[in-house]
Amino acid sequence: MISAKKIEEKIFKILMYISFSLLSIALVSIIAVVFVKGLGALSFKMLFSVPQGGYYLGGEGGILNAILGSIAIGSIATLLSFLYAFCIVFYINVYRFSKSQFSRSVRFFLDILWGIPSIVYGAFGFGIMLIFKIPASLLAGALTLSFVILPIMARTMDETLRMIPFEMKQAAYSLGATRFEISYKVIIKQAFPGLLTAILLAFGRGIGDAASILMTASYTDSLPTSLLRPVATLPLCVFFQLSTPFKEVQERGYAAAFVLTILMLLVSLLARLSFKSFSKYVVK
Amino acid sequence: MDELFFLKLKKRRKVNRFVRRFSFLMSLSVFCLFILICLMLFGSSFSLLRKDVFGVIFGTEWLPHQEKFGLLYFIWGSIYTTLLALIISVPISLFTAILISEYMPKKLAMNTKLIFDVLSGVSPVVYGFWGVMAIVPLTRNFIQPFLADNLHIKLFLSDNKSGFSVFSAAIVLAVMVSPLMVSISEEVLRAIPFEIRQATMSLGATKWEMVKKVLLKKGATGIVAAIILSFSRTVGETMAVLMVAGCQMSKMAISAFDPAYPLPALIANTFGETMSIPLYKSAIFLAAFILLILTLASNLFGWSILLRIEEEKS
C-alpha cells in the first residue's frame, strides 16, 4: 500500500521535472538560437551602416537604421506614456484617495487596456490615421506605441506610489504643502527608483513590440531623421528580412534579432536592479 | 504671515488647481481611450456589419474583390492555434507550477520565476524568429513525418510539408504563454493556507497526495482563471503567429500540420492593401473588433474568477 503511494509520487515528480525541463529548454533555446545565428551575422558593417539598395533585396549594408529607429521610437513612446501615466497615477494617489471608487475604476480600465492585443492598438492607430489622412511616420508610430505601453507604465508607477509611507505624506502635509508640492518635491524623490523601473519596463516592452507599429510607423532604409517620416525598427527588421529568399538579407534579420534580444534582456535586467546609486535620498 | 506669503500662496494655489484639473482630465481620458478604441473599431466595421453580419462572421469565402468577406476560417484559425497551444501548455505549466511552489526551496523558486519572467519579456518577434529557425524545421523534418507515419489519423495527416503550420504556431505560443500561466497558477497554489496542507500531511499522506487531494481541488478555480487569462493573451498574439503559422488564404485547417491564418495575422498582413476598397477596410476593422471582444470577454471572465476567490478568502 505504502509503496504504491510512493511510486505514484515518484511518477508525478518525474512528470514535473520533465515539464520544467521542457519549458526551460525551450526558453533557453530561444536565446541560444538567437545567439548562434546572430553572432554569425554580426560585423562592424552590420551594426554601423544602413541597407544598400532596398531592405527586401539589396544584400549590402547593415541594420543601423533599425537600431537607431527602435531606440528613437521606443524613447519617444516611453516619454509620451510616462508623461501621461505620471498625471494619472499622481492624480489617483495624491489628489484622490488611493482606494477611492474613482481611483479603482481608473486602475480597472488601465488593466483592461493592458489586456488589449497590440495589433488592436495598431488597427486603432491606423484607423485614426486613415480618418485624418496622416501618413505612417515615426510620430504616429510612437503615439500608437505609447498607448500600448501606457498600462504597464502606469500600473508599475501606481504600485510604487502606493508604497510611499503614509507618515511621510502626513509630515509633508503638516508643513503646509499643497498636493502638487508634495507630489513633485517629496513623493517623486521617494518613488524615484520605482519610477525608473516603470520607465525601463515600458521601454523594454516598447522596443519589442511590432504589431502596433507595423502600419503606423511603416519601415524605411534610411536613418530616423524626421518625426514625420517612416522609421525602421528592429522587430520589423527581423520580420521583413527573414521572409526574403536572399541569404545576405536574411543575415540582417539574424543580426537584428540578436541586437533586439540583447537590448531587451539588458533593459529587463536593469529594471529589476534596485538602483542603489539613484536612491541616495530615499528613506527606508 | 506677511503679504509676501499670501502673494505666493495665491500663486501656489493656482498651480495646484491647474495641475489638479489637468491630471483629472488625463485620468478621465483613460476611460475615453478605451471607449474611443471600441467606437472607432465598431464604427469602421459598421458598414460591413450592416450589410451582412452572419455572412461575414460565418462565411468561409474570402474574396475581397468580389466583396466576399467570410471571416470564419480566420476565426477558426485563431481558435485552433490557441486551443492547441493551451493543450500543450496547460499540463506543462501546471506541473512546473507545482514543482516551483511545493517542491523547490523558496530562494530557488524566486530565482526561477525571475528568469522565466525575464525570458518571457523577450520580443514576440524573437519568439517568431525562434519558431522559424528551430520549431518549423523540427516539425517539418521530424515531428510531422513521425506522427504521420505512426498514427494514421486525420489530425496528423496533411499535404502541407513546409512545417509552417498550426502545430508550429501552437508550440511557439505555448512557450510564450507558459511563464504567465506558471506564474498565476503558482500564486494560486501558494495562496492556499498552511493549515489546510498541514492537516492532510499529518495523516501520513505523501506530498503528492496532498497536492492532488487538497491543492488541486482548492486551487481548481484559480487554475481555470489562469487558463482563461492565458487564452486571452494567446489569441491576440500577432507577430509570432504571422511568422510560423503558414497563413494561407481560403483553407480551413483540419490537421495540426495544415497552415492556419489567425485573425491577428490577417489584420497585420492585409492592412496595407485595404485602403482603396471601403468594405475591405471594414472587414479588417471588424477582425480587430472581434479580437478586442474576445480578449476583453475572456479577461473579464478570468478576473472575475480571481476576484471571487479573493473575496471568499476574506
Place this chain on the structure above:
Amino acid sequence: MGAKQPIKIENLSVSYGNQKVLKSINLEIPEKGITVILGPSGCGKSTLLKCFNRIIELEENVEVEGKLFVDGEDVLHPKTDLIVLRKKMGLLLQKPQVLPMSIYDNVAFGAKIHKNMKKKEADELVEKELRKVNLWDEVKERLKSPADKLSIGQQQRLCLARGLAVEPEIILGDEPTSALDPLSAEVIEKQFLNLKENYTIILVTHMLRQAKRLADFVAFIYLGELVEFNSAAEFFSNPKDERTKRYLSGLIAG
C-alpha cells in the same frame, strides 16, 4: 509668539467608518505652556491631535463633527484655509519621518515652499533652527547628506527643526519620544521645556512619568471621552474622577 487665544474644542466627535473614536470632546487648551493629552493607547489621543491641523482628513472613511477654534477661527469649517492653518502648527509624529532629501533641504523645505528665499537667508534659517534643537554641531559638516542616515534621535530633532522652520505658533507632538532611546528622548524633552516660552505645545503621551515631567496642564482621555482636564499640579495630586484615580494608581493599563 504662541497661540493668541486659548484653543477651544466644542463637541468634537470623530468616527472611522462606524467606529466612534472620539465622543463629544469639550476642552479649552490654554495658550501658554505645555498641555499633555494623556491616556492609554487606543483611546483616541492621536486622532484628537490630528484634528488640530486637519491631517485627519488624509485618512479614508473618517468623519469629524463639532467645532475647534484656533485664534478664534473654527478650524473644522470647510472654508478654512488648510495651508495657513497647517503653517501655524508643527507636527511631530511618533516615528520620526524625515523627507527623502538632504538634512539641509529637510529643514528648508517647509520654509521655502511658503516664501521665496535667497540662499543666504535659507542658510541662516537652517542654522538657526538646527541650533534651536541642538543638532547644528552634530550635522554642520554634512548638511548635504541624506537625512535618512541620521540616528533616530537625531531624525526626531531634525523633524522638530523642520517644523519650527515654518514659524508655527503651536507645536503638536504625538508621542514624539516613544520610538527613541532614553538619551535622545531626554534631549527632545529638554527642547520642549525650552520651547514652551514661545510656543503653545500640545503633547500626546501614554507615559505617566513623561506627563509629570513636562505638563503644565493635563487632559486625560479614556475610551474616546475626555475624563478630566486640569492643571498638572492639581491633576496629579488631587484627581477628581474615579477613572483618573485608577489610571494614576496604575490600575488601568497604559
